[in-house]
Amino acid sequence: MKVRLITIGDEILIGQIVDTNSAYIAQHLNKIGLEVDEILSIKDDFQTIVETFERISKESDIIITTGGLGPTKDDKTKHALCEFLQTELVMDEAVLNFLEERYQKLNRPLNELNRNQALLPKGSIALPNPLGTAPGIWTEFDGKLIINLQGVPFEMKNLLKTEVIPRLQQKFSLPFVIHRFLSVSHFPESELAITLNDWEDHLPNNISVAYLPERSKVKLRLTGKGENKEQIKAQLEQEVQKLIPLLGERLDSTTKDSIAVILGDLLRELKLTISTAESCTGGEIASMLTSVSGSSEYFYGSVVSYATEVKKNVLNVSEKTIETHTVVSEEVAKEMAEGVRNLLKTELSVSTTGVAGPAKGEDGKEVGTVWVAFGNQEIVQTKSYFFPYLEREDFIAQVARLALQNVFEFVKEHYS
Amino acid sequence: MKVRLITIGDEILIGQIVDTNSAYIAQHLNKIGLEVDEILSIKDDFQTIVETFERISKESDIIITTGGLGPTKDDKTKHALCEFLQTELVMDEAVLNFLEERYQKLNRPLNELNRNQALLPKGSIALPNPLGTAPGIWTEFDGKLIINLQGVPFEMKNLLKTEVIPRLQQKFSLPFVIHRFLSVSHFPESELAITLNDWEDHLPNNISVAYLPERSKVKLRLTGKGENKEQIKAQLEQEVQKLIPLLGERLDSTTKDSIAVILGDLLRELKLTISTAESCTGGEIASMLTSVSGSSEYFYGSVVSYATEVKKNVLNVSEKTIETHTVVSEEVAKEMAEGVRNLLKTELSVSTTGVAGPAKGEDGKEVGTVWVAFGNQEIVQTKSYFFPYLEREDFIAQVARLALQNVFEFVKEHYS
Structure with missing residues (x-):
């Protein structure tokens, strides 16, 4: 079974947004035994979409598109599909009724562009989209299947889970x-x-x-x-x-994926709790920990001490340490880790202080310099890294990952 | 000029990772006037890569690939390129020297697989990659150009900026x-x-x-x-x-992009400072604010109060408020916002408390329920939202965006 995903929209091709939809769809298809052979991102240009359908349909069994289903002039998916199928748009009364009710509730007039959202290629089936206005479209022809979904992620995800996956499982017997x-x-x-x-x-x-x-x-x-x-x-x-x-x-x-999950499992197993004190990572470590469902069992919270005053007043880092060693230093990292552990009353803590760039730190430290401290009441260890080549965003993500990795190794060494 | 990007690697097609490389490359090409026509993700299968080169090269002037340049058996880009070019691999002495020096410094033996990284298709040029072992590859043939870059983002980004972009600008006169x-x-x-x-x-x-x-x-x-x-x-x-x-x-x-940037500009202009108190967003608002370079001018920090004890002990939310209204309530959101503003001594603050799911909150509140509070010393406003359809990660991102959006509107209303 050949499956292809097509993302339609210039915003991907100019790099304005990252295509997260394709990975989401691929992951969910994978779970029901469908493998994606190719992912394509193309322009929202009528002719390009038609030609892509023509080329791709020859070598695919299932084509899933995202994007270009909105009501504006740059939304061309439906029209291109019609051209490709050599058919016409017809009004789907059920969708029209849904739209009329929806707009009545919203107390907004149903304008011409919104009405047109209820037009579907003749022979296609509407996939009800309670979170938006345009329905998804399901079209079978010549033993092939084309599914058109929204580009807006939360609408697409809901349609995929509630409509597409169940229909695919019903239609095919999958490995x-x-x-x-x-x-x-x-x-x-x-x-x-x-x-x-x-x-x-x-x-x-x-x-x-x-x-x-x-x-x-x-x-x-x-x-x-x-x-x-x-x-x-x-x-x-x-x-x-x-x-x-x-x-x-x-x-x-041997089982799990991200360091936040692996560490989380270990902390839960050992009934340990953790807090974070973050300067240069600005809350990213906390974000990674809370991205795991059930993390409230072991993650108590964090102090993001971006300003030096917060390091002093909230985390109790001493003025003298900062004056002697500057804010980006091993000593300050240590006091931050100790400070947050005392304040939030956790067994473990981890801290970061560094210069994410692109501008140098106040104290003149080079961009890419960072200290991480981690430990418990008895031992606080530190590590320093220097990532001058990383861009701000990558620097933050990398330091956050390493911080959790260090905690993981600390726990393995001292608790198991 | 037709430009195509090809991402090589099964990890994209099974949705294990999101293809962020393509957006990055597209964005940087765009800045020098090159528009990407199509982005493709394909399997790291020898035959697929060769066939894709054959098909795509007919209709492209520039092809940029990422991935499949590593030393292991599932890295097939270089071999497929040779097959497509009908040429053979030859040892690049400069790259070999670089590898020998590098491994000597690392005090590790240069094994056979590493040595093979210095093999290049005959006639191709190595793009030096100081951050990794495999070089990038630049191949011109029949008036066309193929560039092979690493899949590891930080290596790819560095190669793109230091080698690819300058060479492209030199080679073409671009609109x-x-x-x-x-x-x-x-x-x-x-x-x-x-x-x-x-x-x-x-x-x-x-x-x-x-x-x-x-x-x-x-x-x-x-x-x-x-x-x-x-x-x-x-x-x-x-x-x-x-x-x-x-x-x-x-x-x-009319100028900028994300709400964190727009709000940041406004805060800087008005010389206002802000702090965040985050429960269900777990540090995401802080992350968004710090993702903007220069945010230390207005963002002082955050308390991520994931545990109820932290809400009470650090943010000073009263026990009674929690007992009467539960932690996911308008009243607790208000006290969190007040607490963090007093603690971190900022003009403004914003707080969140809600249930990101997938499990219900301790107090039985429905998944998707959230309260946001924002304001200054005189006025604290609140808003509640209910997003039962959003997945955990999207819920957090959405609430964080809305929190900043509310602060933006608050500042516009009360300060301008």
Whole structure:
């Protein structure tokens, strides 16, 4: 089954927005055993859309588009679909009724452009979209399927979950695709590949592996395919068991994905609590921790001490330490970690102070300099990093990840 | 000039990671007048990569790929490029020397897989990559250009800025593409389109407009193209001046993009300072504020009070208020905003308390319920929202945006 996703809209092609829709759709299709072969982003230009449909439809079974379903002149998906199908738009009375009711409730007139949202290609089915005005569109022709969804993520996501996925599962009998992730630290990718060479050569045909390098880590993704879900799971588990001795102590996790999840599981298991004191990361560590559902069990909170006054008045960092060592220093990082742990009454804490750039810090420290402190009441450890090449946003994300990674290693060393 | 980007790697197609590289590249190409026609994500499968090069090269002048340049078996870009070019890999001595020095410094042996990173297709040029091991690859053939870059974002970004962009500017004489953004609130997209219909019909040929709807906002993007940078800028300014009276009070900004930037500019101009007290947004508002370079001028910091104890002990929310109204309530939001403003000594503050889900809050409040409080010493206003359809991550992002939007409107109303 060949599946292709098409994102329609110039905003992706000029890099104004990042296409998060495709990853979301691919992930959810994957869960029901549909693999995406190709993702395309094209201009919202009538001719381009028609030509893309013509080219792609020959080599695809399912095409899912996002974007270009709105009411304005730059929304051309529906018209291009009609041209491609050599059909015309007809009024869908059910959608029109829905729109009339919706606008009545909103106490707004249903203008011509809104009415046109109820026009659908003849033979297509409307996928009800309670969160917006335009419906999704489901079109079957010549044994193929085209699905048009909204570009606005929350409308698209809801339509995908409530309409598209159930309909796809009903229409096709699908194989299972299951992934397992392993996370490895301090193992250079090429060295790892040599270590796993023999194992890789003996993998069953329906299991594949991919190396996903991050800075100090590599993630391994094992993918199994087949008709029998339990059997694939067992196969994957078998391979993971073979990998455990090969990876040794550098294996961080055999089940989960992000460091916030891995650390969260460990903290929950050990019944530990944590707080963060953030200067240069500006709340990103807190954000990462709270992005995990159920994190309130171990994450108490954070003080984002962007201003020096906040470091002094709220986190109790001493004036003298700042004067002697400047705000971006090992000593201040330590006092921040201690301060937040005392204030929020947690077992553990982690702090950051650094210069995210692009301008130098007040104290003249170079852009890319950062101190991280982490520990408990007995021990506070520190690490410094220097990432002069990273852009502000990447610097913040990288430091936040490393901060959590350090806490993870600290907990493994001192509590297990 | 036809430009295509190709992202190579299964991790995008299974939705494991979001393709942020393409947006970054597109944005930077755009700045030097190169427009991307299409973005493709394909499997890291040898045959697929070769076939894609064959198909795409016919209709493109510049192809930029990311991914698949690493040392492991699932990295196939270089080999596929050779197959497509009908050439062979040859050792690049300069790259090999660089690798030898690098590994000596790291005190690690240069293994076979690492040495292979210095192999390049015959006739290709290595783009030095000081942040990694594999170089980028620059290949010209038949008047076309193929550039292969890393998939790891920080390596790719550095190569793009230091090598690719300067070389492209040297090689081509490029037109200018300039964008202007306007941000409009509380103006439904279809109503806006009708209001602007006449204006849109009279746009010069080299200026186009796009509507980019968000929840309570629409962004308008004007794009101008031409040989004369100053002339395009003047044309765009002229169109913006025509739009100002048409959009009236609902126009938020004629220059900038995100609410964090717009609000930041306003706070800086009025010399106001702000702090945040975040429960359900878990530091996301602080993150958004600090994502803007220079935000330390107006953003003092934040207390992320995820645990109820932190709300009480640090933010001084009264036990009685929590008992009477529960933690997700208008009253608690107010006291949080007051608490953080007093603690961090800022003029303004904003707070959030709600249930991001997927599990219900401790006090049984429905998932998607949230209270936002914002104001200064004299006035604290509140708003409640209910977003039961949003996923955790989107809920947090949406509430954070709305929180800043409310502060923006508060400041406009009370300070200007």
